[in-house]
Amino acid sequence: MKTHFIAIGGSAMHNLAIALKDKGYQVTGSDDTIFEPSKSRLEKKGILPQEMGWFPEKITSDIDAIILGMHAHQDNPELARAKELGLKIYSYPEFLYEQSKNKTRVVIAGSHGKTTITSMILHVLNFHQKEVDFMVGAQLEGFDCMVKLTEDNDFMVLEGDEYLSSPIDLRSKFLLYQPNIALMSGIAWDHINVFKTFDDYIDQFRKFVASITPGGVLVYNEEDAEVVKVVEAAENYFRKIPYKTPEYEISNGKVYLKTEMGDVPLSVFGAHNLLNMEGARHICRQLGIMDEDFYEAIMSFKGASKRLEKVEREDQGTLYKDFAHAPSKVKAAVKAFCEQFKKEKKYGFLELHTYSSLNPAFLEQYDHAMDGLDEAIVFYSEDALKIKRMDPISPELIKEKFKNEGLRVLTNAEELHAYWETLDKKNGVFLMMSSGNFGGLDLTK
The missing domain is CATH 3.90.190.20 (Mur ligase, C-terminal domain)
Known part of the structure; x- marks a missing residue:
């Protein structure tokens, strides 16, 4: 498959480009500026654009998919050429859905905590050598690329962002994933440059819940009043699993999680991280990870990049x-x-x-x-x-x-x-x- 990325240098876009290259796709891309670490990582894979800028001549009729990043503008010359040729144009999340539509999709959403929860889930799965496809927004210890796409894996774990999908697709990214299993960590007004009122912002989460596949599962933070309102107002059919902050104590500067199996020492701190961990535990249960195995793995989780x-x-x-x-x-x-x-x-x-x-x-x-x-x-x-x-x-x-x-x-x-x-x-x-x-x-x- 031949793919071309318009704005390949973004933190999410370059990871997807690398994942497709690793999958055996033919990958090209353009951007007007690319910073580190994207630049070095693309160069290592042989897909760094030779020069910066937009080049409509790169857009040819044999390209199977154009993937459009948010950094590009609506009047981008490469985008104009792609439209002229009638090529299939995908936003980043739209293409991820295409890659995962035959898998069980697990989507982690929320104004805060989604990166950490997704990271915790992937850490536990990696610890127990359980293979899944994934997309997460932070660099994780033990992972070379933050997007993984295969033909064989049954599950795909996706960090679900409520921001816009692309310059020509103004839907929230997480509305394109259609989760079979979902988590909602919290709702607090963000991205006010796009969502002008709090209700407009909340509405994205209402739509997200409505997008859960029939008979699916929603794990949700019962301590967040806005989340509870959205869940209780939902009219579609799915199984609801609430979670809340677990018991813990701090002793000599170390955090211990109180469990039925005894005290579990942790490498992270903060009540919000313990709350995130509880959400991750419930998702891992849905993926076949027993609590004992979850606790064994989570002890070595040191946090997502730049999160405490x-x-x-x-x-x-x-x-x-x-x-x-x-x-x-x-x-x-x-x-x-x-x-x-x-x-x-x-x-x-x-x-x-x-x-x-x-x-x-x-x-x-x-x-x-x-x-x-x-x-x-x-x-x-x-x-x-x-x-x-x-x-x-x-x-x-x-x-x-x-x-x-x-x-x-x-x-x-x-x-x-x-x-x-x-x-x-x-x-x-x-x-x-x-x-x-x-x-x-x-x-x-």
């Missing part, structure tokens, strides 16, 4: 980084950090980096998000606001919306770096929350 991930520092200081940027994720990460490090001085840094997080109308969602920290710092770049063509935001507004008078607000990278240098990294513990890079701050030094 410990950073090895040259000075041996204690620092964790987390992808948290949405309010619900920040609150969960801060709560977990404060619970884990009760006696130490706790520093929390949050970079407001996304369109949503920099939108004054959305900032109210961050109320009390940094409470419990001894030192709370919010950083955003005034230059970034100009580049994104967004209105200026004052530090006073940030403090007001976070409802935190002691909050330190920094608005340029030089100011942040200067403050960082004043801190004794061995005297305290540090939580760094961002989907960016804090203006190039090196967290290892």
Whole structure:
């Protein structure tokens, strides 16, 4: 099969391209810019575009599938040529469905926790050498590529994202998968640049539940009121399996899960991670993994990339980084950090980096998000606001919306770096929350 990727360099797109290359497909692609690690990984597989840009002449009538990434625009010249030739154009999720429509599809959805839950499931399956196809959004220890596609495997585990599918397909990605088994971890308003009201956002999850195949299974977080409302209002037929935070204790800095089989020591911490783990356990049950085998495997799970991930520092200081940027994720990460490090001085840094997080109308969602920290710092770049063509935001507004008078607000990278240098990294513990890079701050030094 001959495939061509328009915007091959994306984190999801390049993994799919590699998976198809490994499957034996003929793969080509284009992009106007490709960053690491995508660049090196594509180059290693021999599918890195020779030059950056869009080249309509690459689009020929013998191509079986065009796969269109979100990075491309509606007026992309390669897309225009593909339409002109009448080629089959797929969004990323649409193509994944085509690859898995004869398999049992397991889709993990939710505003928060979906990457971690999917990662936990794959870790357990990998530990017990149970082969499945999969797609997950974070790099995992023991996995070379974050997409796997085969002809033989019976199951496919998919991280289900509610964001848009492609520039010409404005459906939420997870609406294209039609799950046989699904999980919903939580609902908290996100992507406000696309979903202008909370109800519009919730509606995507209503549609997701409605897309579960007849007689399927939904594992859902019964502690999330919005999730419960969506599940109770569903009119289609599926089996409902609720889950909640399991019992646990922290002893000498170590988290122990309380189970019928005794205390299970874990390598991760935080009530939200224990909740995620419980959801993963119920999904693994559906895949034939008994609880005893689940606990045996989950003890060695160290977390998904950038999800309360410990950073090895040259000075041996204690620092964790987390992808948290949405309010619900920040609150969960801060709560977990404060619970884990009760006696130490706790520093929390949050970079407001996304369109949503920099939108004054959305900032109210961050109320009390940094409470419990001894030192709370919010950083955003005034230059970034100009580049994104967004209105200026004052530090006073940030403090007001976070409802935190002691909050330190920094608005340029030089100011942040200067403050960082004043801190004794061995005297305290540090939580760094961002989907960016804090203006190039090196967290290892």
